[in-house]
Amino acid sequence: MNTRVRFAPSPTGPLHIGGVRTALYNYLFAKKNNGTFLLRIEDTDQTRFVEGAEAYIVEAFKWLGLTFDEGVGIGGAHGPYRQSERKALYKPYAEQLVRDGWAYYAFDTAEELDAKRKEAEAEKKTFQYDANTRMGMVNSLTLPAEEVTRRLESGDHYVIRFKYPDNVDIHVHDLIRGEVVINSSLLDDKVLYKSDGMPTYHLANIVDDHLMEISHVIRGEEWLPFAPLHVMRYKAFGWDAPQFAPLPLLLKPDGNGKLSKRDGDRLGFPVFPLQWHDPKSGETSSGYRESGYLPDAVINMLALLGWNPGNDQEMMTLDELIELFSIDKISKAGAKFSLDKAKWFNHEYILQKSADELYPHFAKILADKGISTEESYIKSVIDLIKERLNFLGDFWDQASYFFVAPTEYDPQALKKRWKEGTGEKLRAIDSILTSIQPFDKMQAHDAVMKHIQDNELNMGQVLNSLRIALVGTAKGPELFTIIELLGVDEVVRRVERAIGVIEAGQ
């Protein structure tokens, strides 16, 4: 049997990072088994449809480099892949279930059901539409046949509910947790077909997974309670059920509970792959891409949240992940998202990238600042400072002085490193640098060191004050490399400017 898996999001908003991980595991599993990875859009709830969500999902996967073999936007032999476009297809399946005694028509209104629930709540009980209560409700089980026909024909609103056989143990075997048993009398008669003519998840999902020949259902653990229900449904249709793999949840970094959109805003990390503007609320949520993460880093980090290769290896490319992935190494417990670890992964990936690969990102940052400089110069700067970056966006913070002379000088550093007479000492260094024609870094270094020794100067004092003049702070890469990149003329200009600004302020 071919391995066919699907990622089936609802276009109700941006793709949550937990959803991305679910998709990733599906992808890895498919590729590992030379199978097919397909994208199906589950837009059966018209009330929750959000404009732009589907396009967002497609773009997010494009950025991440996860490609679908089949589905929305790609096509394939099992289309259409948008459930709203498959609408007409579901009703006959629901009706088949009614004919076979696995389902029934129900005419109860939302108000009536609400009232029942309220009533039960008052008695500290829960109302459930099930084997115990269905005979007291308005449905094709309790109404005379001609009344049912009349109602259906007159266009009364109705839903189709699944009818569980009474008191049967349902066994569900899943790939992560093994066997789970539940008794059917505990389950409620889920609506399969809604009064608006759309199927619910519980029908559409089963029908589509069957029609699309899905072999493995890898989805979030929040679906675990529905597994017995779905298994029963496959049985009702007489179909073979796919294998289930309920993935542990992604938890918020502090406290407990599912990672939610709000946690990102609150704790300062993205919960979405791409930035998202909510068309309704007008709110903007940050994305990994815009926050300066590299897609491979996000993939690697996500892969390890709930799975591991069984050894100590942590840095893995997509191909390596595919090679090493296996469902039985997926953990059972939820994993807390860690910003520190995410940061570390990103740093490692930036380190691995060449200046050529990094160049487009940083050239864009510079262009946005209105700076255009030679590509080779920018690449030299990249090679020098990439090891100091956690995020692509740190570039300006760490390297701005290579493009714009500092106008402010860190007071703390000044206090420690800039004493009386410092200006004159720097001018002396300037003339040494200027005298070296053509400029040579090693030669300059040796000459300056000799000068410091000969005049019994304090090396830390001199070099750090020069650094402050050039950079604005007492931080940064090796000083003579900075001088070399900046050029001696610019060094002299910056020293003079620093002397002017600093000694005027003293």
Added chain:
RNA sequence: GGCGAGUUCGUCUAGUUGGCCCAGGACGUCAGGUUUUCAUCCUGAAGAUCAGGAGUUCGAAUCUCCUACUCGCUACCA
């Protein structure tokens, strides 16, 4: 409330059939080293009585039972 699932350092986790685990790695933390500085990098340290209890066993993180806690589900949402 009901049902289900989960529970190893602060966090992610290793720990396949009980002994090589008084529990290993990584992130983070701390301390040294490297550096004119900061960051990187290198070295090292602290950090889990394996949720708790009771059993089985010569021997349990690994098996059994009980308890606790946490999470998930409990819609004509997915």
